[in-house]
Amino acid sequence: MLQRFTLAFMLCLICTAGIAAVRQTKGDFEDRFRQLDEVLPTPNAYRNAAGEPGHEYWQQQVDYRIAVALDEARRRLSGTAEITYHNRSPDTLRYLWLQLDQNIFRPDSLAERSNAFAAPGRRGPPVRDAKEGNPAGLSLGELRRQHFLADNEPGYDISRVSSDGQPLRHTIVGTLMRVDLKQPLAPENATTFTVEFAYNMVEEDAVSARAGYEHFPDDEREGGNDIFLVAQWFPRLAAYTDYEGWTNKEFLGRGEFTLEFGNYDVSITVPADHIVSSTGVLTNPGDVLTATQRERLEEARSADRPVFVVTAEEALQNEREGTEETQTWRFTADNVRDFAWASSRKFIWDAQGYQQGGDVQPEVLAMSFYPKEGEPLWSKYSTAAVIHTMKVYSRFSFDYPYPTAQSVNGPVGGMEYPMITFNGPRTDLQDDGRRTYPLSEKRFLVGVIIHEIGHVYFPMTVNSDERQWTWIDEGINSFLDGIAGREWDPNIPWGVEPRDILEYMTSDKQVPIMTQSDSVLDLGPNAYHKPNVALNILRETILGRELFDFAFKEFSRRWRFKRPTPADFFRTMEEASGVDLDWFWRGWFYTTDHVDISLDRVYKMRLDTMNPDIDFSRRRQEEADEPPSVFVQRNEAEGRSTWVEDNPDIRDFYDENDEFTVTNEDRNAYLAMLAELEPWEMEALTRAVREDRQYYVLEFSNLGGLVMPIILKLTYADGSTERRELPAEIWRRTPHAVKKLIVTDREITQVQVDPLWETADADVENNYYPRRIVPSRIEAYKREERTEPVYREVMRDLNAPLKDPRAEEAAEEAIEGTEQTP
Amino acid sequence: MIRYVRFALLAAGLLAAAAAGAHESPQVLSTVETNPRTGQLEVIHRFGLHDVEHAVRRFDWGSTDVLANARDRQRFSAYVQDRFSLRIDGEPVPLALVGQELEGRYLWVYQEAGQPGPAQSVKVINRVLSEPPRHHLVKVQLQSLEGSLVFEPGVTELTLDQAR
Numbered sequence: 008m009l010q011r012f013t014l015a016f017m018l019c020l021i022c023t024a025g026i027a028a029v030r031q032t033k034g035d036f037e038d039r040f041r042q043l044d045e046v047l048p049t050p051n052a053y054r055n056a057a058g059e060p061g062h063e064y065w066q067q068q069v070d071y072r073i074a075v076a077l078d079e080a081r082r083r084l085s086g087t088a089e090i091t092y093h094n095r096s097p098d099t100l101r102y103l104w105l106q107l108d109q110n111i112f113r114p115d116s117l118a119e120r121s122n123a124f125a126a127p128g129r130r131g132p133p134v135r136d137a138k139e140g141n142p143a144g145l146s147l148g149e150l151r152r153q154h155f156l157a158d159n160e161p162g163y164d165i166s167r168v169s170s171d172g173q174p175l176r177h178t179i180v181g182t183l184m185r186v187d188l189k190q191p192l193a194p195e196n197a198t199t200f201t202v203e204f205a206y207n208m209v210e211e212d213a214v215s216a217r218a219g220y221e222h223f224p225d226d227e228r229e230g231g232n233d234i235f236l237v238a239q240w241f242p243r244l245a246a247y248t249d250y251e252g253w254t255n256k257e258f259l260g261r262g263e264f265t266l267e268f269g270n271y272d273v274s275i276t277v278p279a280d281h282i283v284s285s286t287g288v289l290t291n292p293g294d295v296l297t298a299t300q301r302e303r304l305e306e307a308r309s310a311d312r313p314v315f316v317v318t319a320e321e322a323l324q325n326e327r328e329g330t331e332e333t334q335t336w337r338f339t340a341d342n343v344r345d346f347a348w349a350s351s352r353k354f355i356w357d358a359q360g361y362q363q364g365g366d367v368q369p370e371v372l373a374m375s376f377y378p379k380e381g382e383p384l385w386s387k388y389s390t391a392a393v394i395h396t397m398k399v400y401s402r403f404s405f406d407y408p409y410p411t412a413q414s415v416n417g418p419v420g421g422m423e424y425p426m427i428t429f430n431g432p433r434t435d436l437q438d439d440g441r442r443t444y445p446l447s448e449k450r451f452l453v454g455v456i457i458h459e460i461g462h463v464y465f466p467m468t469v470n471s472d473e474r475q476w477t478w479i480d481e482g483i484n485s486f487l488d489g490i491a492g493r494e495w496d497p498n499i500p501w502g503v504e505p506r507d508i509l510e511y512m513t514s515d516k517q518v519p520i521m522t523q524s525d526s527v528l529d530l531g532p533n534a535y536h537k538p539n540v541a542l543n544i545l546r547e548t549i550l551g552r553e554l555f556d557f558a559f560k561e562f563s564r565r566w567r568f569k570r571p572t573p574a575d576f577f578r579t580m581e582e583a584s585g586v587d588l589d590w591f592w593r594g595w596f597y598t599t600d601h602v603d604i605s606l607d608r609v610y611k612m613r614l615d616t617m618n619p620d621i622d623f624s625r626r627r628q629e630e631a632d633e634p635p636s637v638f639v640q641r642n643e644a645e646g647r648s649t650w651v652e653d654n655p656d657i658r659d660f661y662d663e664n665d666e667f668t669v670t671n672e673d674r675n676a677y678l679a680m681l682a683e684l685e686p687w688e689m690e691a692l693t694r695a696v697r698e699d700r701q702y703y704v705l706e707f708s709n710l711g712g713l714v715m716p717i718i719l720k721l722t723y724a725d726g727s728t729e730r731r732e733l734p735a736e737i738w739r740r741t742p743h744a745v746k747k748l749i750v751t752d753r754e755i756t757q758v759q760v761d762p763l764w765e766t767a768d769a770d771v772e773n774n775y776y777p778r779r780i781v782p783s784r785i786e787a788y789k790r791e792e793r794t795e796p797v798y799r800e801v802m803r804d805l806n807a808p809l810k811d812p813r814a815e816e817a818a819e820e821a822i823e824g825t826e827q828t829p
Numbered sequence: 830m831i832r833y834v835r836f837a838l839l840a841a842g843l844l845a846a847a848a849a850g851a852h853e854s855p856q857v858l859s860t861v862e863t864n865p866r867t868g869q870l871e872v873i874h875r876f877g878l879h880d881v882e883h884a885v886r887r888f889d890w891g892s893t894d895v896l897a898n899a900r901d902r903q904r905f906s907a908y909v910q911d912r913f914s915l916r917i918d919g920e921p922v923p924l925a926l927v928g929q930e931l932e933g934r935y936l937w938v939y940q941e942a943g944q945p946g947p948a949q950s951v952k953v954i955n956r957v958l959s960e961p962p963r964h965h966l967v968k969v970q971l972q973s974l975e976g977s978l979v980f981e982p983g984v985t986e987l988t989l990d991q992a993r
Contacts, residue, residue, distance in 0.1 A: 133983030500933040514977040
């Protein structure tokens with residue numbers, strides 16, 4: 008009996024678990040301002056309700072000592088990693104999980120096996136489904152990818168995992184590896200183990216990775232040269248967190264990483280003529296750099312323009328030759344969450360010290376590494392863009408925390424790691440041997456470097472979880488790169504304007520921003536543009552710069568070298584600004600609603616004075632102002648006389664006194680009413696009558712669903728304008744429609760909602776009262792006069808006969824003379 | 830029993846895959862709408878300038894600079910005209926190229942045609958910028974038909990119909 012009762016009780020719990028805790032079960036009211044209580048995770052000792060690390064906040068630390076060698080001919084990396092895991096959690100760990108990202112390229116990986124044919128969001132070269140009579144298709148790029156993966160045995164060889172010379176049991180699960188510890192690892196203890204690994208690097212252009220090699224077959228050196236971009240290259244500890252435990256969700260290619268901070272000591276053995284760029288600081292320059300290079304680096308520290316450590320001529324000479332020798336570059340990096348590097352004999356190298364001051368990192372060495380294929384663009388702008396980024400980002404967050412900041416050119420379009428970024432822009436070789444680039448490539452270079460160096464702040468230092476939420480680092484970073492871009496050159500259209508995302512936000516092909524990275528349908532608008540626009544609106548329209556910047560800086564300060572979740576961001580921005588933003592997060596981040604506020608109607612009111620001598624006179628005038636009856640007008644036009652006109656001798660009282668005539672009875676009632684007023688009532692009435700202000704009621708409807716502030720531009724009869732802002736909270740009890748009373752001194756002739764297009768309102772036409780025709784882009788385009796040379800009618804005008812103006816003038820005179828002759 | 834279907838090569842001659850990474854991939858946006866004032870069907874395409882620059886480099890057009898050179902923009906719009914077409918209820922729509930213009934960080938290309946009757950289905954044939962892999966959202970807003978189509982890499986034809 009007891010058993011049966013328990014079962015029933017449990018079933019009941021299961022039934023209710025899937026139902027929202029709070030539901031509106033009558034009517035259709037939807038509370039768009041409902042606090043996010045049930046949505047956000049419960050605050051605890053690790054993450055408090057203010058969005059701050061709690062008093063028992065913890066995170067793990069993992070230190071690495073790695074020796075790795077690049078086999079250039081085989082494009083293979085082999086290494087040994089000695090890993091020390093510090094358990095700062097309150098939990099005892101019996102096993103550790105490591106990320107083996109290179110395994111994503113294996114034919115049996117979950118990513119490869121779940122890579123649906125011609126499916127939305129598929130990474131890699133194009134394929135086409137058979138549809139509507141067209142055969143299925145594969146691009147040559149896809150064939151190249153398949154051939155490369157079939158021929159090159161990608162993925163890790165983990166030859167040994169050991170501790171104190173004894174092998175450790177390890178189990179590989181796709182892109183993850185579980186290492187079983189000999190002894191359970193208690194809190195505040197550490198364990199050290201060694202992993203011996205090797206893998207064949209992928210050709211970036213063939214497989215669309217985030218790192219890999221690029222081959223330059225046309226270089227003078229026999230067999231050509233490569234640029235090696237090396238990232239996600241060593242077995243990296245998966246994060247163990249208070250909010251998810253082990254973050255061992257398989258790497259599917261989209262959701263990037265979340266890792267632990269730690270200290271690195273990495274020895275990199277490469278061909279002796281290679282230049283290596285790496286996370287960290289080079290600790291053995293005497294072994295790998297020439298005296299000249301070391302002098303140039305020293306000179307660069309105080310230079311106000313980049314100094315070449317390896318010049319273009321030296322790099323060209325370098326890439327012509329080759330060597331059988333190797334040398335080992337040793338780098339150390341403290342408190343980084345990852346480690347990447349690049350190596351090539353093709354690299355030109357420039358450097359410039361950035362004296363940022365402060366206590367954290369007074370001097371940062373900004374450096375760029377690029378082949379001749381990036382010139383002359385890179386030497387002009389790369390290192391400059393790196394320094395500019397630090398100047399702007401630090402103002403919004405914290406001092407750049409590391410000793411180096413690097414931009415490396417290679418086959419990757421744009422990718423970030425601590426202190427080092429990979430950026431793709433290149434120049435074009437012309438027939439005359441010059442290298443040129445279009446203006447947009449320059450913009451791409453500056454833009455992508457700002458973006459990737461910006462990532463050193465978010466998420467490399469503010470260590471958010473990219474595997475779960477792409478938007479938190481990409482959205483924040485896109486928001487900041489727009490600011491940095493506009494401060495680089497405001498004449499260049501940087502950033503994303505609210506109007507740019509209207510079509511996405513009104514489409515039915517979208518998911519809420521708060522969606523796990525691998526499930527997002529369209530990553531660009533979802534994780535970059537929409538959160539970027541949302542944060543811009545928050546800063547420029549809802550909070551204002553002062554409140555936003557304070558709160559954002561506080562978020563950055565709180566979570567620098569720590570691991571925030573979206574809830575921590577939402578809570579901090581709200582707590583530090585002092586403004587309830589739950590409605591904003593709910594609408595912009597948890598739904599797919601869009602903004603469309605329509606101004607449906609405006610009506611004007613005038614306060615009655617209660618004085619019959621004034622009010623009846625006004626009524627009379629109002630009636631006189633109404634248009635006369637069409638019927639009566641047409642009778643008059645036909646010359647039809649009326650009975651009254653035909654009988655002027657018959658008149659009475661009402662022919663002299665209309666219905667608006669004021670009687671003494673009316674006046675007595677008015678005086679009696681005044682006599683009964685309380686003093687404050689009398690004062691209010693007297694003042695209102697004296698001021699005789701204009702009263703307007705504006706009727707709005709919310710067609711898009713997203714509640715937002717209503718920004719009004721009022722245009723008055725005298726031509727002047729005024730901006731008024733109605734906060735979003737006006738929608739709190741009637742989210743679909745709302746009215747607002749506006750009181751003014753002057754007559755309003757026009758009202759416009761969102762005049763500066765700052766709220767992402769999808770339909771501009773319904774923002775005007777009275778309505779105004781807003782031309783489509785094509786209509787507006789057709790109206791503009793085309794003055795560019797390209798619009799000249801060359802074909803028509805090319806063969807027009809040549810004219811001699813003097814001869815024409817003479818001919819005209821002759822004609823005139825003829826006409827004057829009688 | 831395996832049934833073999835015919836297989837085709839997409840965009841032959843285009844070899845390189847797009848570089849991946851933590852930056853945005855190409856995004857193209859098109860709207861197909863009737864304009865009640867003019868009675869015209871208007872097709873408006875929005876391209877990121879940088880995406881266009883990168884794409885035309887693969888076209889064997891020689892030296893191009895879409896931002897600086899109006900003739901390159903005109904050439905690109907002709908390319909769009911050639912590669913973007915519609916069929917409404919099975920009938921081809923005679924789209925005319927209206928022009929192109931730069932605004933902000935976008936290149937806009939315009940096409941138009943006479944107003945269609947009530948449509949049951951719209952087929953979009955779209956071979957614009959199929960390489961590098963792009964994400965192309967086409968929004969259709971006709972009197973009788975409304976919805977969005979997303980062209981993923983390799984996809985060149987999609988149909989929006991009332992059954993959707």
